[in-house]
Every structure is written in structure tokens, then in C-alpha cells.
Amino acid sequence: MTYFTRIAALSAAVLLSAAGAQSLQSAQSLFDQGKWQEAAKAAAALNTSAGYALAAEATTMGAGISPAGSRKALYQQAQSYANKAIKLNANNAEAYFELARAQGRLAQTAGILESLGLAGDMKKNLQKAISLNPKLAGAYVALGLWNAELVAKGGAATLATGADAKQVAPNFQKAIQLEPNRIIHRLEYANALMLLSSKNKAAATEQLRKAVSLTPKTYWDRLDLQNAQKRLNSLK
Structure with missing residues (x-):
């Protein structure tokens, strides 16, 4: 050549x-x-x-x-x-x-x-x-939700997978630290908190209030904003 x-x-x-x-x-x-x-x-x-x-x-x-x-x-x-x-x-x-x-x-x-x-x-x-x-924030959100959903199922699901309620907050906090302005991270954190216990209502409400204060950039963000508002209204 x-x-x-x-x-x-x-x-x-x-x-x-x-x-x-x-x-x-x-x-x-x-x-x-x-x-x-x-x-x-x-x-x-x-x-x-x-x-x-x-x-x-x-x-x-x-x-x-x-x-x-x-x-x-x-x-x-x-x-x-x-x-x-x-x-x-x-x-x-x-x-x-x-x-x-x-x-x-x-x-x-x-x-x-x-x-x-x-x-x-x-x-x-x-x-x-x-x-x-x-620095892949979405993966931490998914991992936090993974733990929350399986712990919520309890019994065999928790034992078989090793899901741990103590791993929920750290994963969501890491995601929010990486991408503080993503609506979905706050919405899913609130959902995860409520899956773990109804006693987390105040903490979930705090996340949802932050979520609805954020500005959507895409079609999917707008859907997340609508869902966050609905979820917030349901907790009042």
C-alpha cells in the first residue's frame, strides 16, 4: 500500500x-x-x-x-x-x-x-x-431497586438472591451524587423506600418533592415528572 x-x-x-x-x-x-x-x-x-x-x-x-x-x-x-x-x-x-x-x-x-x-x-x-x-448512575439506581424489590418479596426471594435492605440507600445516593438533576433517580428512590416500609413515607415524600422541582429535558423526563407528581399526590 x-x-x-x-x-x-x-x-x-x-x-x-x-x-x-x-x-x-x-x-x-x-x-x-x-x-x-x-x-x-x-x-x-x-x-x-x-x-x-x-x-x-x-x-x-x-x-x-x-x-x-x-x-x-x-x-x-x-x-x-x-x-x-x-x-x-x-x-x-x-x-x-x-x-x-x-x-x-x-x-x-x-x-x-x-x-x-x-x-x-x-x-x-x-x-x-x-x-x-x-460513574454509570443508572446502574446504581437499578441495583438499589433490585435490592428493594427482592427484600420486599421476602422469604425465598431474599435468601436466594442475597438482597439486602442496607444496600438500597447507598446505591441511590451514589446515583444522585453522580446525576443530581435526573428526575427518575429521585422517583425510583421514593418507590424503593416505600417498598421497604410505609414508615419511609417522609423520606420518600422528600425525594418526590425534589423530583417535581427538576426540569425535564426529554420526552421520558416529562413522563417521569408526571409519575413523580402522581406518586407525590398519593402520599399526601
């Missing part, structure tokens, strides 16, 4: 990389607008680890606002996207987080034995995500 050929190849690679980044930004923009199906399709079409991770996120979030009968299949699709992201880049923290998030939502549609299995895998993937990116 001649010098000029190498320069041409390098230039082409740079252009392709820039185009890929722009396409990922376009898919992210669609997702931020709430156009989750278009976002997932555009992101997956990139055939990159980052693209599949975004497709997984869009599909999981979209499932949450879809008819109940279609959610399981969508969560399974999100899992598939996340696994493709990991296959392309085993060091993509977002991919492990999205796999864990899809597993968590899928567990809610499964029987007790299957859900306990998914819970174990979910924890491993969250821990992997955090090991790769200790």
Missing part, C-alpha cells in the same frame, strides 16, 4: 466514523423525542455496540408505555439487542446495564422461579456495568 493509498484509506475511515457518530446522534434524538420504535430501528441499523445498546434502551423504555400483552416480547427483543452490543464490545458498560434493565422488566412478567434466575443474572450484569464504568 502506497503512502497516498494509506492516507485515502485513513480519510475514508475517519469519514465513516464521523457518519456513524452523526447517525447515532440522530437515533438518540429520535429516542429523546419519544419516537422509540424509530430510534431502535435506526440505532440497530448501525450494527455497532453503541447502536445496539441504544436500541435496547429504546425498546425497553418503549415497552413500558406499550400494551401489556406486547411487553414480554419487547423486553426479549431488548435483551437480544443488548447481547449483540456486548458481543461487539465486551467492555461496553451501557450494554451490560441495558441487558440488566431488560432482564429486570422481563422478570416482572415471569413466574417466581424464572424471575429469581433473571434476578441473579441482572445483579451480575449491573456489577459488570459498574466495574467498567463506576
